[in-house]
Amino acid sequence: MIELGCIADDFTGATDLAGNLVATGRRTVVTVGPPRGPVTDADAVVVALKTRTVAADLAVAAALDAHRALARLGCTRYWFKYCSTFDSTPLGNIGPVIDALLTATGAPWTIACPAFPAAGRTVYQGHLFVGDRLLAESGMRHHPLTPMTDSDLMRVLGAQTAHPVGLLPHAILRAGGRAVSDHLDRLTAQGARIVVTDALGDEDLTAVERATHHLPLVTGGSGLALALPARRESAATDIEVAPGPTAVLAGSVSDATLAQTAHARARMPHRKLDPAAVVASPDAAVADVLAWARTHLDAGRNVLIHSAGDRAEVDRAQEAFGRDRVGEATERALARCASGLADAGVRRFVVAGGETSGAVVDALAVRTLRIGPAIAAGVPWTAAQRRGTTLNLALKSGNFGEKDLFTRAEDHL
Ligand SMILES: Nc1ncnc2c1ncn2[C@@H]1O[C@H](COP(=O)(O)OP(=O)(O)O)[C@@H](O)[C@H]1O
Numbered sequence: 001m002i003e004l005g006c007i008a009d010d011f012t013g014a015t016d017l018a019g020n021l022v023a024t025g026r027r028t029v030v031t032v033g034p035p036r037g038p039v040t041d042a043d044a045v046v047v048a049l050k051t052r053t054v055a056a057d058l059a060v061a062a063a064l065d066a067h068r069a070l071a072r073l074g075c076t077r078y079w080f081k082y083c084s085t086f087d088s089t090p091l092g093n094i095g096p097v098i099d100a101l102l103t104a105t106g107a108p109w110t111i112a113c114p115a116f117p118a119a120g121r122t123v124y125q126g127h128l129f130v131g132d133r134l135l136a137e138s139g140m141r142h143h144p145l146t147p148m149t150d151s152d153l154m155r156v157l158g159a160q161t162a163h164p165v166g167l168l169p170h171a172i173l174r175a176g177g178r179a180v181s182d183h184l185d186r187l188t189a190q191g192a193r194i195v196v197t198d199a200l201g202d203e204d205l206t207a208v209e210r211a212t213h214h215l216p217l218v219t220g221g222s223g224l225a226l227a228l229p230a231r232r233e234s235a236a237t238d239i240e241v242a243p244g245p246t247a248v249l250a251g252s253v254s255d256a257t258l259a260q261t262a263h264a265r266a267r268m269p270h271r272k273l274d275p276a277a278v279v280a281s282p283d284a285a286v287a288d289v290l291a292w293a294r295t296h297l298d299a300g301r302n303v304l305i306h307s308a309g310d311r312a313e314v315d316r317a318q319e320a321f322g323r324d325r326v327g328e329a330t331e332r333a334l335a336r337c338a339s340g341l342a343d344a345g346v347r348r349f350v351v352a353g354g355e356t357s358g359a360v361v362d363a364l365a366v367r368t369l370r371i372g373p374a375i376a377a378g379v380p381w382t383a384a385q386r387r388g389t390t391l392n393l394a395l396k397s398g399n400f401g402e403k404d405l406f407t408r409a410e411d412h413l
């Protein structure tokens with residue numbers, strides 16, 4: 001019996017959530033898109049979608065499709081996973097997808113709980129913090145696709161949903177069980193269908209989890225998963241470890257990734273995919289990078305292929321070619337590099353960036369990911385089958401991990 005059916009709006013988010021579910025002793029499978037057949041020996045299934053930045057109607061359709069597939073597997077409780085920094089375009093997609101899943105699951109109401117204290121994401125009075133900064137004053141203000149310029153989640157979500165939004169504030173959470181349930185009863189009696197939950201630490205997430213365990217739908221980041229009652233000591237499995245060097249593909253230009261890229265460039269062979277070349281002549285740009293990479297990989301070296309050295313380069317490229325055009329061209333080029341490298345025998349990949357990971361995993365045409373050991377909070381190694389061989393993939397969220405993540409990833413396999 002599958003306890004949890006999860007729908008993640010990007011691929012790094014899917015493996016992040018799956019890693020946390022495994023840590024609570026839940027056997028968890030990540031499927032690329034909705035599961036097409038039966039899933040056995042799993043307590044949770046996480047469907048990885050690439051819907052964070054698409055038009056809201058497409059995001060809703062994909063989430064409902066995933067929900068139907070999970071319902072066919074017998075799931076009765078659902079989780080909509082979005083980013084711990086609430087990444088969304090001004091028109092959605094978090095609100096519209098929650099609205100649709102409320103209807104599809106028959107949930108009377110649900111929560112919006114992005115907090116992930118272990119990764120520095122906390123919520124106070126409905127305001128999201130990244131480390132010691134408000135969301136809108138963090139690097140997320142300059143995200144290339146989903147710049148977050150308002151830290152007030154009640155306001156951000158209120159603009160995206162058709163339903164009234166309420167707040168479960170920290171003071172009530174700290175007052176404990178009865179105060180929390182009375183407050184939630186009051187809010188929902190007044191019509192709230194989505195309740196933004198404060199949380200400063202793991203103990204707050206435990207209180208949120210207890211108060212909402214009966215709900216058929218929860219929504220938020222992966223942090224809340226760590227508060228689920230443990231099912232076994234751990235469900236970590238020994239994933240098969242593929243041999244050979246690792247290719248690091250970084251299409252994220254978030255602060256943490258830029259720091260990781262700078263650190264790795266001083267320590268391993270590296271090459272930048274020039275945005276102008278990627279837009280003008282993608283075939284030549286990809287062929288050039290692949291030829292360069294092979295000489296290093298043949299010598300047993302790990303390689304780094306990245307898309308920007310700093311934020312100014314991104315601004316220039318967006319101005320010159322348009323945000324969507326250069327973003328998609330870069331994702332596609334990195335994805336073609338990944339499949340070219342896999343064809344040449346590379347079996348270990350670290351991919352930085354949610355959208356980038358979606359493009360890469362699609363190009364590698366793998367169907368399911370099994371969760372292995374964690375490199376950092378929210379970043380597990382995974383194993384996948386491609387044409388009869390095992391690949392190890394680590395899909396790193398833009399803002400996760402210490403600066404040495406690219407150079408130390410293999411130590412955790
Ligand atoms: N030099 C660049 N110029 C413009 N866009 C870029 C550049 N490098 C990467 N991008 C785009 O920025 C986006 C980063 O998003 P994503 O991969 O989700 O990273 P993150 O996880 O940090 O959000 C992708 O669409 C990527 O193609």
Ligand SMILES: O=C(O)[C@@H](O)C(=O)COP(=O)(O)O
Pocket residue numbers: 010012013014016017082083084085087221222254353354355378396397398399
């Ligand atoms: O919740 C999180 O922060 C991550 O799981 C996540 O969704 C990552 O998104 P990207 O930063 O776009 O990779």
